[in-house]
Amino acid sequence: LIETRDLWKTYVMGSEEIHALQGVSIQIMRGEYVAIMGPSGSGKSTLMNLIGCLDTPSRGSYLLNEKEVAAMNDDELARIRNQEIGFVFQTFNLLPRATALHNVELPLIYAGMPSKERQERARQALEKVELTSRASHRPNELSGGQRQRVAIARALVNDPSILLADEPTGNLDSKTGNEIMGVFERLHAAGNTIVLVTHEPEIAAYAHRSISIRDGLVEKDVRREAD
Amino acid sequence: LIETRDLWKTYVMGSEEIHALQGVSIQIMRGEYVAIMGPSGSGKSTLMNLIGCLDTPSRGSYLLNEKEVAAMNDDELARIRNQEIGFVFQTFNLLPRATALHNVELPLIYAGMPSKERQERARQALEKVELTSRASHRPNELSGGQRQRVAIARALVNDPSILLADEPTGNLDSKTGNEIMGVFERLHAAGNTIVLVTHEPEIAAYAHRSISIRDGLVEKDVRREAD
Numbered sequence A, B: 001l002i003e004t005r006d007l008w009k010t011y012v013m014g015s016e017e018i019h020a021l022q023g024v025s026i027q028i029m030r031g032e033y034v035a036i037m038g039p040s041g042s043g044k045s046t047l048m049n050l051i052g053c054l055d056t057p058s059r060g061s062y063l064l065n066e067k068e069v070a071a072m073n074d075d076e077l078a079r080i081r082n083q084e085i086g087f088v089f090q091t092f093n094l095l096p097r098a099t100a101l102h103n104v105e106l107p108l109i110y111a112g113m114p115s116k117e118r119q120e121r122a123r124q125a126l127e128k129v130e131l132t133s134r135a136s137h138r139p140n141e142l143s144g145g146q147r148q149r150v151a152i153a154r155a156l157v158n159d160p161s162i163l164l165a166d167e168p169t170g171n172l173d174s175k176t177g178n179e180i181m182g183v184f185e186r187l188h189a190a191g192n193t194i195v196l197v198t199h200e201p202e203i204a205a206y207a208h209r210s211i212s213i214r215d216g217l218v219e220k221d222v223r224r225e226a227d
Ligand SMILES: Nc1ncnc2c1ncn2[C@@H]1O[C@H](COP(=O)(O)OP(=O)(O)OP(=O)(O)O)[C@@H](O)[C@H]1O
Pocket: A134, A137, A140, A141, A142, A143, A144, A145, A146, A171, A172, A173, B011, B013, B018, B019, B020, B038, B039, B040, B041, B042, B043, B044, B045, B046, B047, B090
């Protein structure tokens, strides 16, 4: 499903080169539940942005469903980002002037869904993250963790086959965090693929496999015994 | 030092009233180290913004150094915010077009420090959070946790007597998070006051007292035995 081969991402700043990824080769099969861990600045978000087709690598290749992403045209990429992948950003990336409901509706607007069905689906997604009472609030009228949950609802609303979540519980207390992990578990149990960046071991424990990144390289890749 | 009496914060949205705080009365003495915990949306950031003189209550009173904050004029409030209080925002609040170094210098610019000394102090603050190699990066050229650490350096640069940190380790791996807690410990050991919002019990364990907030009210207030 997801295969990267010697993936590099280099940022050039003046005379300095920063290698955020220095040759990452990983394979993730359909239906896997993978946690990505590692120190701050080690390259986790960079890797997630590449897997999510939100950025292009400097070197190396990335195959999604056995197709080279670099060879896809914009329409194909947009279709994959909208229909197949749900992305929870580390910094939420909500539209500041839109309500929580409208933010969650966005992927369905791009998918061309009629407005009545769209609103109903968006309300259901907000209910899953327990934010029904905040549907009409704009992001600056929500708490930090509530914004994060709106970003999670938006990533789930289009029933993605691949969920990419970058630190989805960073601003949540453990009870709310566990409720969100319960929502992810149901998505995974339905046969979908989940890749989750986290720095919290108790959140990584929900995954079946844990990849550790350090300085832009894969340091460890451990599957948990089936329990 | 910090005393709130029956503090309320109410947001009016159309016909709806949201009581983010419903009568909070707490006392924090100089030199204490307090953790504030509670579910997402319970009112922690609202309370921190009031204690940090960044917002005004709807009802009740707030005394800082035994002076009623509501009776202070703008100059006095600005002096307190700049000289006495260091604030780490849950959402970092960095200037997007300024480098990490310039963001950390900001409180010193307001304090009127000459530029050579200012740059030196800002570099020292960045060194404390291990970001010397990223001083020339703008926020969008930094990882999530690196941005958080720039926000921490900016809050510490003016040697505040009160540090208010809202979820300072939400985006940090445990090793980096513990290093930041080490920096806070040194600030506290020098006799300063620390108030820390966190949802991570291992971070709250650094504090000597833990206040739990639920639905805008104080639910629990526990001091750890001196150890
Ligand atoms: N400007 C606003 N207008 C309306 N409601 C608001 C506004 N700001 C905050 N709220 C509401 O007030 C409540 C408390 O918000 P606050 O940010 O203090 O929570 P919190 O405890 O910091 O949560 P978190 O742990 O998720 O950061 C939330 O339910 C939120 O929806």
